[in-house]
Amino acid sequence: MYNRGKIIIGLVIFGLIITAPFLLNIVQANEPPEISLDTPVINQLSEKECVESADFMRSQHPQLLNDWRDQVVREGKTVYVSSSGKEYEMSLDNSCLQCHSNRSEFCDACHAYTSVDPYCWDCHGGGIAK
Ligand code: HEC
Ligand code: HEC
Ligand code: HEC
Numbered sequence: 001m002y003n004r005g006k007i008i009i010g011l012v013i014f015g016l017i018i019t020a021p022f023l024l025n026i027v028q029a030n031e032p033p034e035i036s037l038d039t040p041v042i043n044q045l046s047e048k049e050c051v052e053s054a055d056f057m058r059s060q061h062p063q064l065l066n067d068w069r070d071q072v073v074r075e076g077k078t079v080y081v082s083s084s085g086k087e088y089e090m091s092l093d094n095s096c097l098q099c100h101s102n103r104s105e106f107c108d109a110c111h112a113y114t115s116v117d118p119y120c121w122d123c124h125g126g127g128i129a130k
Contacts, residue, residue: 033113036105041098051088065092092124
């Protein structure tokens with residue numbers, strides 16, 4: 001003698017428990033990190049552009065920063081010419097963080113979302129290399 005209703009309820013609960021992680025993942029994957037471009041310097045730009053295209057920056061900024069550091073520290077160069085011909089000082093503090101002065105709502109927000117923790121801030125962004 002068994003109770004059909006209880007077995008079905010039991011199966012439904014079991015099903016929810018084993019699929020919960022997947023359901024939660026779907027919800028989280030659809031929530032992009034909130035990053036803000038609302039800074040005094042960016043608000044004053046006539047063209048709201050980064051050093052390179054937003055697409056390029058999204059995927060290549062770690063490499064770009066690496067190149068900048070090598071150029072400055074090893075080769076003594078300080079000026080970066082972008083692919084559109086604009087000139088920027090190759091500096092984390094004086095370029096990136098000049099425009100993106102809201103580090104916590106920009107760099108940090110995105111890094112927290114993607115679980116990246118750059119060690120740069122020990123020295124840059126108010127640290128000893130500023
Ligand atoms: C231990 C301290 C320290 C850490 C950590 C560090 N840097 Fe630096 N970095 C320096 C110093 C010192 C300079 C030379 C500063 C100068 O010449 O103006 C420098 C120069 C640079 C430069 C070129 C000049 C400038 O003003 O930005 C870049 C770009 C740079 N670092 C990027 C990075 C990035 C990206 C990280 C993390 C992945 C990082 N650094 C981590 C100390 C550090
Ligand atoms: C002259 C001001 C300025 C400088 C300097 C600058 N940015 Fe930007 N950045 C912007 C603007 C404006 C955007 C938005 C561009 C767009 O949406 O087309 C942006 C976009 C980005 C994005 C893409 C964000 C997204 O939409 O997903 C990243 C990543 C980024 N910047 C990182 C950096 C880094 C790292 C540096 C230094 C190497 C830097 N930026 C230097 C103004 C600047
Ligand atoms: C749109 C999201 C996004 C924004 C905005 C963003 N980053 Fe990143 N960043 C990432 C991701 C994702 C990685 C790791 C993946 C990779 O290496 O491409 C990363 C990696 C890095 C690394 C290399 C760290 C390591 O340990 O390898 C540095 C340095 C860095 N970001 C600096 C910055 C700075 C400085 C800013 C703000 C000016 C910034 N990022 C804004 C997404 C972002």
